[in-house]
Amino acid sequence: MKRRTFAMSILLPFALAACGGDSEPGPGPGQEVPPEMVPYLDAMKRAATFMSEEVAYKGGYVWSYLPDLSRSWGEMEAKRTMLWVQPPGTPSMGHLYLDAYHATGDELYYKAAEQVALALIEAQHEAGGWNYIYDFAGEESLKDWYDTIGKNGWRLEEFQHYYGNATFDDAGTAVASQLLLRMYLEKKDERFRGPLYKAIGFVTESQYEGGGWPQRFPLMGKGGEPDYTSHITFNDDVAGENIKFLIMCHLALGESQLLGNIERAMDNFVALQQPAPQPAWGLQFTQDGKPAGARTYEPEALTTHTTANNIQQLLNFYNMTGDEKYIARVPEALDWLDKVRLPSELLEIFPDRTHPTYIEIGTDIPLYVHRRGSNVVNGEYYFDKDPAKPIGHYGQARKLDVDAMRARYEELAAMSPEALTAGSPLKITGPAALPRYFSLREVKLEDLYAGATMTTAPVTAEDAQRLVGELNAEGYWSTKITMITNPYKGPGAAEPFVEDTYATTHVGDRNDTSPYDPAKAPATYPAEESPMGISVESFIKNMGVLISYVAPVQ
Structure with missing residues (x-):
């Protein structure tokens, strides 16, 4: 699953300058362009024109x-x-277009980014956030999708029910909100100001008193009753993404009143760390601070990857504030991660992994999720303590570098208070510039410090030339589509399916609308090859390489 980590491997040849609407974009049409750069700029324009004029639907994009x-x-x-x-998806494309505009000054890219932002404004929920998807054909068409394709995706339970609200899951709302912030800052276009502040309001109004956030808001569940989506969630780093967005708004807009929301959110990490002897975190928590389950393949348990992520966030918070409350119990959590490592005899089942995903509350014994059946109608998920035949679509073991986390803790703990918080974005007063590029790699908290520069290794001429040569006559990079689906053909059979054919596959029988890689299809499927097509992810990555190559050194 790509989601929030999909395109963070692109390399840049220079320090990435900041932007806050005051910095000038690169050379645009009619300006002096070195002749040797013309083929690369032409390729970028052809690819962007194809995507924005042929592939986009009213400014919106899917994945492939x-x-x-x-x-x-x-x-x-x-x-x-x-x-x-x-x-x-759509916000990621907007960030890419705006980055291309910053690199070249060509208004074609700004217009494409504008088209994306306007599509997102139409898709914005009245509460201020976004759902995973939006249908320009209207509410009835969207409900029809949920009642057919969504309802029959066995492993994608978040799409089996139409809530009618917005979600923080998978960073969609965070990435869309960041794009509106950047678009408003770029030219102070008032069309973007209202939706931007609506998005800020969504983040602040949905925040619980204790500082955490639900997965979805306004709160509602199946049948109108609250369900797991109302729990305080750390899944997909919801809290970390919201904190980062609020810090960006504090910096770029001078909205210092958001510092209170940020502090409450950071304190919530401390409050929800569980007591010894299990000083860890789960994916979700009830309002009284107890770990909670979510989807049926996410049992009530402590989770090692969430614990590792929260440790890193606490180190970030200490780095920004110098307040020792954020690291007071980090050593406990690190020791616990060492304690629950996978035993050597399980490394054959989970190669290149170090930790089980789920840990039973009260025992420190790993839990493993399995499934039986063949589709969403006759199938079900269950968990036990047997590592054999775990589900394949949700990792039941993780690779965590506890030694690196411990080294970072020791490094920060040894620093003087002055050195520790130097340049902290929480201590900056008045509007400050944001990083200039957002699609070429993930913008991290350390990139928001005063004087910070985002640097990476260079892109070679060979890499750039290869991409120019691979752009086809139509204007896109033809790419293998490695996640496809069975077309919807109605609900699956309700008769029990007792074989374990689909126990570890990403998709069930032919009635299952879950995505799968043709190269890893179930044994019951005929052999098939991945179709060639158009990939938004590949477009963003390839454009990132070309942006890196043509942009002038800052």
């Missing part, structure tokens, strides 16, 4: 398409009239 656009996919199959908000 067949060449004739007859079928398209986000995390599931999408109607042509839909956009996908989850990365690498």
Whole structure:
């Protein structure tokens, strides 16, 4: 699953300058362009024109398409009239276009970014956030999608029910909100100001008194009753993403009143760390601070990857504030992660992994999730303590570098208070510039410090030349589509399916609309090859390489 980490491997040849609407973009049409750069700039324009004029639907994008656009996919199959908000979807494309504008000064890219931002404004929920998807054909068309394709995706339970609200899951709302912030800062266009502040209001109004956030808001569940989506969630780093966005707004807009929301959110990490002898965190928590389950393959348990992420965030908070409350119990959590490592005899089942995902509350014994059946109608998930035949679509073991986390803790703990918080974004007063590029790699908290520069290794001429040569006559990079789906053909059979054919596969029988890689299809499927098509993720990565190559050294 790509989601929020999809395109963070692109390398840049220079320190990435900041932008806050005051910095000038690079050379645009008509300005002096070195002749040797013309082929690369032409390739970028051809690719962007194709995507914005041929592939986009009213400014919106999903994740991948067949060449004739007859079928398209986000995390599931999408109607042509839909956009996908989850990365690498519509907001990710907007960030890329704005980055290309910063690199070249060509208004073509700004217009493409503007088109994306306006599509997101139409898709914005009245509360201020975004759902995973939006359908320009209207509410009834969207509900039809949920009642057919969504309802029959066995492993994608978040799409089996239409809530009608917005979600923080998978960083969709965070990435869309960041794009509106950047678009407003770029030219102070008032069309973007209202939706931006609506998005800020969504983050602040949905925040619980204790500082955490639910997964979805306004609060509602199936049948109108609250369900797991109302729990305080750390899944997909919801709290970390919201903190980062609020810090960006504090910096770029001078909205210092958001510092209170930020502090409450940081304190919530401290408050929800569980007591010894299990000083860890789960994916979700009830309002009284107890770990809670969510989807049926997410049992009530402590989770090692969430614990590792929260340790890193606490170290970030200490780095920004110098307040020792944020690291007071970090050593306990690190020791616990060492304690629950996978035993050597399980490394054959979980190669290149170090820790089980789920740990039973009260015992420190790993829990493993399994499934039986063949589709969402006759199938079910269950968990036990047997590591054999775990589900394949949700990792039951993780690779965590506890030694690196411990070294970072020791390094920060040894620093003087002055050195520790130097340049902290929480201590900056008045509007300050944001990083200039957002799509080329993830913007991290350390990139928001005063005087920070985002640097990476260089892109070679060979890499750039290869991409120019691979751009086809139509204007896109033809790419293998490695996640496809069975077309919807109705609900699956309700008769029990007792074999274990689909126990570890990403997709069940032919009635399952969950995505799968053709190269890893169940044994019951005929052999098939991945179709060639148009990939938003590949477009963003390839454009990132070319941006890196043509942009002037700052």
